[in-house]
Amino acid sequence: MPEARKKESQEARGWIEAADSVAVLTGAGISAESGVPTFRGTGGLWRSFRPEELATPEAFRRDPKLLWEWYNWRRELISKALPNPGHKALVELESRKPRFTLITQNVDGLHDLAGSKNVLKLHGDIWQIRCTKCGKSWTDRRVPLPDLPAHCDCGALARPDIVWFGEPLPAGIWSRAADAVEDARLFLVVGTSAVVYPAADLIPLALARKVKVIEINPDETPFSAEVDCALAGPAGEILPRLVAS
Ligand code: BJW
């Protein structure tokens, strides 16, 4: 490791060690090493559709079966995925901190599977299904789901219980995430392109509150130049090194 990078990592380790209250924001990149494709960048496409075209209520209204086929494809991929050393390092960090909140944009459930406890899911959960009429929500882990599009017991069309573009986040979740960031001494931003809002707004919120922000991502993001430390590389390698006591 080059000398400058080593020094930067050592400083970041010191901040992690010292912080009694930690918040973490994760995105698709933390699951990349588990084999779950990210949304943007290479491998982020499905049948040449972009997520911005598919992940909308309009796309679901237009063609619910097509959307469900996309979700069946992703559910199958995710069902075979296991938490990687990045997910596990966050479990270890949570066990050492009196206050720890893991805010994730991911719907894959890999943080739960790894054993993280205080997880806020900003964009829902791919294993949850919700009725478009009566609002009932239930867990269904079958892969593949038969008889698409899925329906509720009441007969109405059901949808993935996931936040699509133009839809609000689950009730109350935003204020809990913002409170956790404001309370934190350290904010780790891992594997997100930081282009989807309101999630990305947590980063300037932390910076405005003088919370130390460490970004972990092989690529630059719109916030890389503003954060206190940007560590370039895969989360599955960097997080275990940072968290090791
Ligand atoms: C690695 C790695 C490795 C790779 N290690 N890293 C302000 C400004 C502009 C627009 C808006 C705004 N506020 C709201 C909007 C609109 C919109 C939005 O943000 N649009 C932008 C795209 C322009 N936002 C919304 O619509 C949100 N709702 C909303 O604002 O509601 C308001 C409202 C209020 C009241 C009533 C009604 C409405 C909702 C956003 C929902 C996002 N949903 C999705 C899809 C869910 C579907 C599904 O999963 O099935 O969530 S979009 C998609 O992007 C998904 C992700 O959670 C999200 C973020 O992506 P993420 O996680 O960052 O992944 P990638 O792929 O982008 O990046 C991966 C990163 O990993 C890369 O940087 C890699 O380099 C890195 N990486 N390998 C570490 N090994």
Ligand code: ZN
């Ligand atoms: Zn129903």
